[in-house]
Amino acid sequence: MREWQQEILRCPLDRAELEAEDTALRCVVCQRRFPLRDGIPSFVSPELAEQHEEEEWQRKQREMRARDAQARRYDRLIALRLLSPIESRLTLRALRGEAGRFTLLAEVGCGTGRMLQHLAVLADYVVGVDFSLESLRRCRVRMQRAGFWERTLLVHADACFLPLASEALDAVASCQLVEHLPSDRLRQQMVSELARVLKTGGRYAISGYHWSWWVSRVGDKQGMHRGGIPYYRFTRQEFHELLSRHLPVQSLRSVAGYVWLASGVKEA
Ligand SMILES: C[S@@+](CC[C@H](N)C(=O)[O-])C[C@H]1O[C@@H](n2cnc3c(N)ncnc32)[C@H](O)[C@@H]1O
Numbered sequence: 001m002r003e004w005q006q007e008i009l010r011c012p013l014d015r016a017e018l019e020a021e022d023t024a025l026r027c028v029v030c031q032r033r034f035p036l037r038d039g040i041p042s043f044v045s046p047e048l049a050e051q052h053e054e055e056e057w058q059r060k061q062r063e064m065r066a067r068d069a070q071a072r073r074y075d076r077l078i079a080l081r082l083l084s085p086i087e088s089r090l091t092l093r094a095l096r097g098e099a100g101r102f103t104l105l106a107e108v109g110c111g112t113g114r115m116l117q118h119l120a121v122l123a124d125y126v127v128g129v130d131f132s133l134e135s136l137r138r139c140r141v142r143m144q145r146a147g148f149w150e151r152t153l154l155v156h157a158d159a160c161f162l163p164l165a166s167e168a169l170d171a172v173a174s175c176q177l178v179e180h181l182p183s184d185r186l187r188q189q190m191v192s193e194l195a196r197v198l199k200t201g202g203r204y205a206i207s208g209y210h211w212s213w214w215v216s217r218v219g220d221k222q223g224m225h226r227g228g229i230p231y232y233r234f235t236r237q238e239f240h241e242l243l244s245r246h247l248p249v250q251s252l253r254s255v256a257g258y259v260w261l262a263s264g265v266k267e268a
């Protein structure tokens with residue numbers, strides 16, 4: 001593990017610093033050990049169950065298994081392949097804003113790296129967080145092929161309990177994750193975690209399903225995707241309210257009526 005990587009990692013339960021051992025990171029306060037799995041630090045520990053309602057934890061476990069099982073198929077999904085060129089261009093523009101280049105940028109819920117591979121051009125160092133280890137393995141291959149691996153850290157963790165130091169990041173993105181959290185409480189918690197790890201003055205871009213007119217013709221407001229992946233589609237007001245409790249929303253637009261894309265700067 002490189003120095004810059006260890007510097008930003010923290011215990012997800014008490015946010016204390018971590019010490020490197022041969023095959024794990026150990027919290028200097030609670031002494032919990034977080035294993036490196038294929039070199040990827042893994043913070044999805046069973047103790048997290050105690051921080052959830054039984055139903056929330058069951059649903060998360062189910063989604064983790066589904067994401068692992070579907071990781072290979074994800075990059076072939078036709079809707080995402082059509083959306084990716086415009087979505088990545090708009091997300092980069094929203095995140096960069098007036099800023100030049102970032103030092104440290106993270107995408108929370110990076111999956112197989114569909115967006116992270118584009119976001120990586122904006123920063124010197126990038127962090128990708130996801131709770132699907134199988135998706136992270138695919139993301140690693142993608143980042144290696146793109147020549148970004150030397151300056152990338154992938155982290156196996158729950159977005160609601162980020163193992164990252166507070167105010168560590170210059171920019172944070174989360175693309176199409178928040179709609180999959182199984183309760184409003186957890187959606188709030190995730191956005192508050194994004195706000196916590198972002199520096200004051202840092203930039204964010206967050207996207208999530210849009211409950212638009214055309215989507216309402218073909219789908220439901222909330223439900224379950226194949227394999228047990230929960231989803232919730234937001235009205236403009238719902239998405240704005242969710243984010244603005246934690247971060248100022250300076251821009252909010254729809255991308256093709258499919259996702260909302262919000263961005264802004266963290267204020268003191
Ligand atoms: C729709 S995919 C988006 C992946 C990527 N951001 C993209 O745009 O292609 C949602 C991702 O969020 C991850 N995810 C869902 N809930 C999570 C949680 N609580 N913590 C961490 N990752 C989560 C899933 O494993 C999946 O990779």
Ligand SMILES: [Zn+2]
Binds near residue numbers: 011016030
């Ligand atoms: Zn600890």
